[in-house]
Amino acid sequence: MEELPLDFEIVPAAPEREDALQLSLDSWEGPLDLLLALARGQKVDLKQISILALVEQYLTFIAEARELKLEVAADYLVMAAWLAYLKSALLLPKDPLEDPSPDELALRLQLRLQRLAAMRDAAARLLARDRIGRDVFIRPRPEGLRDVRVRRWDASLYDLLSAYGQVKLRSEPVVHMVSRRPVITLDAALHHLQRMLGVKIDWAELSDFLPGDYDGPLRRSAIASSFVAALELARQGRVDLKQDGAFEPLYLKAAQA
Amino acid sequence: MIDDLERAIEAMLFASDEALDARQIAGRLGDEMTPGQVKAIIETIAARHAGSGIELVERGGRWHFQTPADLAHLLRRERDDPRKLSRAAAEVLAIIAYHEPVSRAEIEAIRGVQTSKGTLDVLMEAEWIAPAGRREVPGRPLIYKTTDAFLQHFGLTSRKDLPGIEDLRAAGLLDPVDLAFEEAMGELDLVKDGEEA
Amino acid sequence: MIDDLERAIEAMLFASDEALDARQIAGRLGDEMTPGQVKAIIETIAARHAGSGIELVERGGRWHFQTPADLAHLLRRERDDPRKLSRAAAEVLAIIAYHEPVSRAEIEAIRGVQTSKGTLDVLMEAEWIAPAGRREVPGRPLIYKTTDAFLQHFGLTSRKDLPGIEDLRAAGLLDPVDLAFEEAMGELDLVKDGEEA
Numbered sequence: 001m002e003e004l005p006l007d008f009e010i011v012p013a014a015p016e017r018e019d020a021l022q023l024s025l026d027s028w029e030g031p032l033d034l035l036l037a038l039a040r041g042q043k044v045d046l047k048q049i050s051i052l053a054l055v056e057q058y059l060t061f062i063a064e065a066r067e068l069k070l071e072v073a074a075d076y077l078v079m080a081a082w083l084a085y086l087k088s089a090l091l092l093p094k095d096p097l098e099d100p101s102p103d104e105l106a107l108r109l110q111l112r113l114q115r116l117a118a119m120r121d122a123a124a125r126l127l128a129r130d131r132i133g134r135d136v137f138i139r140p141r142p143e144g145l146r147d148v149r150v151r152r153w154d155a156s157l158y159d160l161l162s163a164y165g166q167v168k169l170r171s172e173p174v175v176h177m178v179s180r181r182p183v184i185t186l187d188a189a190l191h192h193l194q195r196m197l198g199v200k201i202d203w204a205e206l207s208d209f210l211p212g213d214y215d216g217p218l219r220r221s222a223i224a225s226s227f228v229a230a231l232e233l234a235r236q237g238r239v240d241l242k243q244d245g246a247f248e249p250l251y252l253k254a255a256q257a
Numbered sequence: 258m259i260d261d262l263e264r265a266i267e268a269m270l271f272a273s274d275e276a277l278d279a280r281q282i283a284g285r286l287g288d289e290m291t292p293g294q295v296k297a298i299i300e301t302i303a304a305r306h307a308g309s310g311i312e313l314v315e316r317g318g319r320w321h322f323q324t325p326a327d328l329a330h331l332l333r334r335e336r337d338d339p340r341k342l343s344r345a346a347a348e349v350l351a352i353i354a355y356h357e358p359v360s361r362a363e364i365e366a367i368r369g370v371q372t373s374k375g376t377l378d379v380l381m382e383a384e385w386i387a388p389a390g391r392r393e394v395p396g397r398p399l400i401y402k403t404t405d406a407f408l409q410h411f412g413l414t415s416r417k418d419l420p421g422i423e424d425l426r427a428a429g430l431l432d433p434v435d436l437a438f439e440e441a442m443g444e445l446d447l448v449k450d451g452e453e454a
Numbered sequence: 455m456i457d458d459l460e461r462a463i464e465a466m467l468f469a470s471d472e473a474l475d476a477r478q479i480a481g482r483l484g485d486e487m488t489p490g491q492v493k494a495i496i497e498t499i500a501a502r503h504a505g506s507g508i509e510l511v512e513r514g515g516r517w518h519f520q521t522p523a524d525l526a527h528l529l530r531r532e533r534d535d536p537r538k539l540s541r542a543a544a545e546v547l548a549i550i551a552y553h554e555p556v557s558r559a560e561i562e563a564i565r566g567v568q569t570s571k572g573t574l575d576v577l578m579e580a581e582w583i584a585p586a587g588r589r590e591v592p593g594r595p596l597i598y599k600t601t602d603a604f605l606q607h608f609g610l611t612s613r614k615d616l617p618g619i620e621d622l623r624a625a626g627l628l629d630p631v632d633l634a635f636e637e638a639m640g641e642l643d644l645v646k647d648g649e650e651a
Contacts, residue, residue, distance in 0.1 A: 029542055032566025075567070107638055111631045115564050118627040123548035125617035127539065130523035130609045137521045137529050140274035143324065144471040145482065146333045153383035155342035155350070157411045161420060163344065164351035165430030168422060171369050259506050265528050267507025268521040272529045285528065302507075309456050310464025310499075311508075324465040331462050331482060332469045 031079035034058065036113050036120070046114045051106040052090055055083045182218060184211060189225035190232060197239060197254040206230060206250045259305075262286070266295065267302050276319035342383075346376045350385060354407070354419060358389040358400035377401070385410065456502075459483070463492065464499050473516035473606055514605035514612060523609075543573050547582060551604065551616055552628055555586040555597035563630070574598070582607065 028034040038057045039049050062080045065072055086109070089102035100108075130136050192211035200208070209230075210222045230252055233239040242251045259267075266282055279292035279299065286295075299320055303313040312325050324332060342350070349372055352364050365372050380386040389402040408415065425431050456464075463479055476489035476496065483492075496517055500510040508519050521529055539547070546569055549561050561569055577583040586599040600613070610616060622628050626637065 029545070029565065030567030104635075104639070108631060108635055111634050111638070112564075112566065115627055115631065115634075116566065118622055118625075119545055119548050119552065119564060122552055122616070122618065122622070123541075123544040126548055126551065126608055127544055129617070130526075132520065132607050132609070134530065135523045135526040136609065137268070137272035137526075138518060139271060139322075139468070142471045143332060143469040145466060145469060145474075148333060148335045149338040150335050151382065152337050152339045153342050153346075153379065153385075154339050155347055155410075157413075159342065159347045160351050160354070160411060161425060161428075162430050163347035164355060165425045167348050167352060167368055168425070169431055171367055264505075264507040264522070265525055268525045268529060269507075271508050271519070272521050305506075308461075309502075310461040310466075311468050322468070324469045325461070328462055328465040331466060334482065 031058075031076045032112065032116055034061070034076070035079070035109075036116050039113055040117075046110065046117055049110065049113075051109060052087065055087045055090075058083055059087070182221075184214075184218065184222040184225045186225050186228055186232075189222065189229040193226060193229045193233060194238075197233075197252075200253065203242065203251040203253045206252060209252070262290075263298050263302060266298050270299075270302070270313065270320055271322055273321070276316060276321035278319045342379070343376070345372070346379050349376050350380055350403075350407075353380075353386050353401050354403050354416060357402040357416070358392075359402075360392050360398040360400045362398060364401075383410075459487075460495050460499060463495050467496070467499070467510065467517055468519055470518070473513055473518040473602065475516045511609070512611050513609070514602040516602055516606070518606065539576075540573070542569070543576050546573050547577055547600075547604075550577075550583050550598050551600045551613070552619060552622065554599040554613075555589075556599075557589050557595040557597045559595060560630075580607075 028037065035054060035058055038061065039046060039054050041057070042049055042053065059080060062072060062076060086102060086105055089098075090106065094101070132138060188211060193209050196209045206223070206226060210219070210226055212218075212222065214222055227250070230239060230241060230250070234241050234252075238255050239252050240255050243249070265286065269282055269285060270277060279295040282299075283290045283292050283295045299313070303315075303320075306313050306322075310324060310328065311322055313320055313322055348368055349364055352367050353359055356363065356367065359367075361372060361377065377386070383406075384404055385407040386401045387404050388399050390400060391397040392400050403416065407413075413419065420428070422431070462483060466479055466482060467474055476492040479496075480487045480489050480492045496510070500512075500517075503510050503519075507521060507525065509522055510517055510519055542565075545565060546561055549564055550556055553560065553564075558569055558574070574583070580603075581601055582604040583598050584601050586597050588594040589597050604610075605612065605615075613619070619628075626634050629637075
């Protein structure tokens with residue numbers, strides 16, 4: 001493939017001479033990368049590459065690196081072991097029962113190298129494109145398109161008035177008002193009792209003099225008012241009262257003139 | 258066909274993060290150009306863009322590209338963001354409306370709770386209240402009143418349209434039924450006020 | 455005389471701090487414009503600027519103004535230092551762009567080496583790649599794709615513009631090794647069958 005400018009570190013060429021070994025293994029992105037660099041050194045299309053020659057190169061390279069006491073990472077050694085196996089398998093008479101066959105393993109390795117090479121070239125061509133900030137330029141400080149959010153407060157008259165109502169309610173002193181309950185007043189009882197005394201001659205129970213025919217609380221109010229009225233009339237000397245004992249019925253009749 | 262020098266100057270003006278004068282441009286071109294020659298080219302560029310959506314304008318001898326002022330509305334779009342007025346703000350607004358002009362201390366005395374500055378700010382932002390001078394008492398506190406915008410928003414002709422206390426009572430707005438609930442809400446508002454402040 | 459709509463669209467594209475697509479522009483104009491109509495006008499604007507010092511370019515369906523590449527030498531300055539990519543990052547980016555969407559394991563299968571977390575981070579930080587969901591295989595690995603910002607930065611109209619992508623696809627070099635292997639073996643088998651017959 002066509003050589004393209006790279007803006008990253010150039011891939012080291014295959015080590016054809018001793019001094020190439022000065023390179024540290026850090027220059028490669030793993031064993032596959034090193035294999036690709038060596039393969040490119042064969043200067044033929046990856047499709048025509050001799051896998052056997054490539055294996056030889058790799059094994060030699062690793063061996064020399066170790067002689068020079070370079071750190072050789074484990075994955076490079078694993079690859080070396082696998083390639084050593086592949087080499088012997090390729091060199092031995094073919095065993096038709098062996099699966100996968102060494103030829104198939106070699107083909108897979110070749111396919112992998114082709115794919116890595118394709119992506120390596122693609123990366124170089126990508127980085128060589130007209131890039132923003134290097135080859136083409138955009139406006140450094142555009143005004144920008146802005147969406148300005150304008151807050152709009154919302155409240156109804158009801159919200160306002162009910163809020164005020166609650167403020168008033170909170171701030172006014174709390175007044176307890178007892179609602180007006182229906183009662184029989186003392187005046188009414190007095191009036192009624194005087195009228196009844198003119199009719200009844202003999203002793204009669206207080207309950208016979210109650211105004212109206214009430215039940216419940218109103219009857220109790222009538223009893224209380226009539227009792228107080230009876231006491232008042234007795235004080236004026238207009239009625240006689242008698243009771244046989246505590247909590248016994250109260251009797252009354254008009255006083256004898 | 259636009260000539261190379263014109264293209265180059267146009268691109269420089271476009272890509273520069275500050276306005277450029279003719280001397281700076283001549284310097285960058287590195288040719289034997291006088292600022293006068295550069296200026297002539299700049300004017301050609303400006304004329305080419307005249308009436309388009311991009312303008313080349315001069316400010317104090319420096320040139321830069323910008324968008325025409327009459328298109329500003331397209332570049333800065335305003336959007337409504339409706340917000341419901343908080344309970345606390347509604348109370349403060351009502352107090353100002355019923356008692357105006359009124360100071361913050363007076364509002365607090367009526368509400369019986371502290372009022373954050375943020376609440377008054379919200380009402381001013383809504384343009385429903387405005388400062389109405391200062392109370393001539395020690396400390397000369399600011400006093401507030403409602404605005405015409407307030408009357409408009411709430412559909413009132415004047416402040417006299419606001420119902421009296423008896424009307425509120427008749428309408429059930431002074432009903433204590435919700436008191437406990439409202440008090441609970443009032444506390445929530447207080448918490449919010451605190452957060453706003 | 456440039457018409458108002460054309461001016462408006464030109465100003466928007468010029469003022470925007472990101473590339474705009476036809477839909478965004480139609481939305482902002484608020485008129486009854488279809489993206490198709492907007493596109494036609496954008497193309498008129500692009501044609502008007504062609505050959506000048508400012509070009510309107512399409513990247514992934516979005517448009518922005520930029521300077522022509524041939525003027526880079528005049529505009530490039532010391533401070534302009536585009537993100538320097540490590541070789542690993544450049545390779546990972548290319549693999550994602552040409553194979554997307556692709557998982558980390560698939561990237562590693564091609565490179566034959568583990569990808570450090572930092573490499574993907576650098577590309578994500580540049581906003582050139584983004585997660586694109588998960589592959590529905592055991593382990594549900596995250597998969598990655600390139601972004602519009604990637605197309606913009608590298609001056610690609612669309613992914614079809616990736617250099618050599620059609621040739622790579624035709625050569626089967628974007629297929630996984632397993633698939634390519636099956637095909638290669640299939641061809642060998644065919645040849646063998648032919649020999650046997």
